[in-house]
Amino acid sequence: MTKDTEQETTHFGYREVPVGDKAGLVGQVFHSVAQKYDLMNDVMSLGTHRLIKRFTLELSALRPGMSVLDLAGGTGDFSLLFSPIVGKDGQVVLADINESMVRVGRDRIIDKGLTENISYTLANAECLPFRENSFDCICIAYGLRNVTNKEAALASMFAMTKPGGRVLVLEFSKPVNPLLGKAYDAYSVLWPKAGQLITGDGDSYQYLVESIRMHPDQETLKQMMVDAGYRDCEYHNAMGGICAIHIGHKARA
Amino acid sequence: MYAGLFHTAFLAAAETFLNGLIALDPAMPSKLAPLAGKTLRVECTVPPAGFNMLVCQKSILLMQGEPEAATATVQGSAATLLGMLAGNDRAAQRNNRTAISGDTAFLQSLQDVLANLDVDWEYQLSRVIGDIPTQAVSDGLAGTREFARQTAANLRDDLDAWLHEEKKLFPDASQLETFYRAVDRLRLRVDRLEARTNRLLTGRH
Numbered sequence: 001m002t003k004d005t006e007q008e009t010t011h012f013g014y015r016e017v018p019v020g021d022k023a024g025l026v027g028q029v030f031h032s033v034a035q036k037y038d039l040m041n042d043v044m045s046l047g048t049h050r051l052i053k054r055f056t057l058e059l060s061a062l063r064p065g066m067s068v069l070d071l072a073g074g075t076g077d078f079s080l081l082f083s084p085i086v087g088k089d090g091q092v093v094l095a096d097i098n099e100s101m102v103r104v105g106r107d108r109i110i111d112k113g114l115t116e117n118i119s120y121t122l123a124n125a126e127c128l129p130f131r132e133n134s135f136d137c138i139c140i141a142y143g144l145r146n147v148t149n150k151e152a153a154l155a156s157m158f159a160m161t162k163p164g165g166r167v168l169v170l171e172f173s174k175p176v177n178p179l180l181g182k183a184y185d186a187y188s189v190l191w192p193k194a195g196q197l198i199t200g201d202g203d204s205y206q207y208l209v210e211s212i213r214m215h216p217d218q219e220t221l222k223q224m225m226v227d228a229g230y231r232d233c234e235y236h237n238a239m240g241g242i243c244a245i246h247i248g249h250k251a252r253a
Numbered sequence: 254m255y256a257g258l259f260h261t262a263f264l265a266a267a268e269t270f271l272n273g274l275i276a277l278d279p280a281m282p283s284k285l286a287p288l289a290g291k292t293l294r295v296e297c298t299v300p301p302a303g304f305n306m307l308v309c310q311k312s313i314l315l316m317q318g319e320p321e322a323a324t325a326t327v328q329g330s331a332a333t334l335l336g337m338l339a340g341n342d343r344a345a346q347r348n349n350r351t352a353i354s355g356d357t358a359f360l361q362s363l364q365d366v367l368a369n370l371d372v373d374w375e376y377q378l379s380r381v382i383g384d385i386p387t388q389a390v391s392d393g394l395a396g397t398r399e400f401a402r403q404t405a406a407n408l409r410d411d412l413d414a415w416l417h418e419e420k421k422l423f424p425d426a427s428q429l430e431t432f433y434r435a436v437d438r439l440r441l442r443v444d445r446l447e448a449r450t451n452r453l454l455t456g457r458h
Contacts, residue, residue: 051262061319061322084311085307087290238258
């Protein structure tokens with residue numbers, strides 16, 4: 001976030017926009033792509049996002065009976081994975097700031113017959129509407145980079161995490177190998193064109209490419225989590241650092 | 254503990270296969286339900302790898318994970334573990350080829366559930382091609398199986414006769430019997446000769 005002479009601004013992709021406008025602009029992006037979101041994920045990641053999500057699930061250390069918040073849960077990929085693990089005694093809450101995404105996710109989950117332990121809510125990650133110490137695990141996947149104030153989101157997530165619980169942040173990151181980085185950059189240039197072809201909205205995917213490049217790298221995000229209060233923070237690179245899964249723990253009381 | 258994406262991909266493929274089989278047995282959810290929420294930790298010694306089998310209401314998830322979460326742990330080589338999980342190799346446990354710790358009753362129950370996986374192939378096939386074609390296919394398969402069994406038995410007999418009677422490569426049972434009897438007679442004679450020789454030698458002294 002940078003101080004402007006008139007008002008505070010933040011980045012929206014490569015553009016600087018007033019802080020108050022970013023959530024609305026991001027909302028428009030996801031409203032536009034919600035219906036074809038999963039298909040585009042498969043196209044852009046060549047299907048590897050499923051593996052990365054599964055790997056994240058493995059890092060969650062979820063057990064039956066636990067409560068988990070699928071923050072920025074969108075079309076429900078993670079909620080579908082969490083639900084059978086926490087079982088009927090556990091609880092999954094799918095939360096997203098975008099109504100269109102929650103609607104797609106909710107319909108998809110109900111269509112799969114999972115109604116027992118999943119609930120849905122519209123929520124802003126910066127000020128989560130839950131009681132403190134509510135969740136054994138909070139997972140935010142490909143969501144943090146769209147949040148206007150990431151520090152506030154991490155702090156809010158920390159407050160909602162039970163002592164002894166953990167937060168998982170799956171996000172695009174910086175490739176560790178420069179050659180891979182160049183190849184990835186060249187590939188990601190194609191995304192807006194693919195987005196235009198599949199969803200009829202290239203601009204939203206242009207924002208996606210830009211927002212990935214503006215997102216903090218592995219070490220910076222790790223430090224942000226430490227600053228938010230999490231302990232024993234670590235990260236696992238996936239696909240050579242194209243994505244990274246950060247894990248932070250909340251100390252037991 | 255977390256070997257990375259390749260391990261994840263392998264487990265995902267194995268899980269898809271396993272749950273595909275489980276979905277084909279309509280009785281599986283009721284068999285799995287009593288075990289739901291329990292985790293079996295599988296530690297493979299050759300090749301070195303480990304994963305958790307988490308039993309859910311209608312499926313079994315295979316994941317890398319923390320060994321502490323396990324209800325029971327089983328350790329052994331890949332071949333032994335596969336045989337054991339299929340319920341075909343209970344002897345492996347007795348022969349100390351596997352090490353088991355934790356709730357062994359859970360392991361036994363899981364083994365029983367997996368070993369008794371009863372996939373009704375005819376029902377699954379009938380959903381795709383219909384009842385009457387399924388019956389035809391089923392009858393055809395039964396006929397083919399019987400023909401194959403009969404043919405294999407005939408071939409075995411013919412081969413036996415050809416090798417023994419025509420090519421004379423191997424002796425038949427009666428020739429063998431005569432040969433063994435002759436060997437036995439010879440052994441007895443040698444024994445008697447040996448005894449007689451010994452007696453003569455001791456008499457001389």
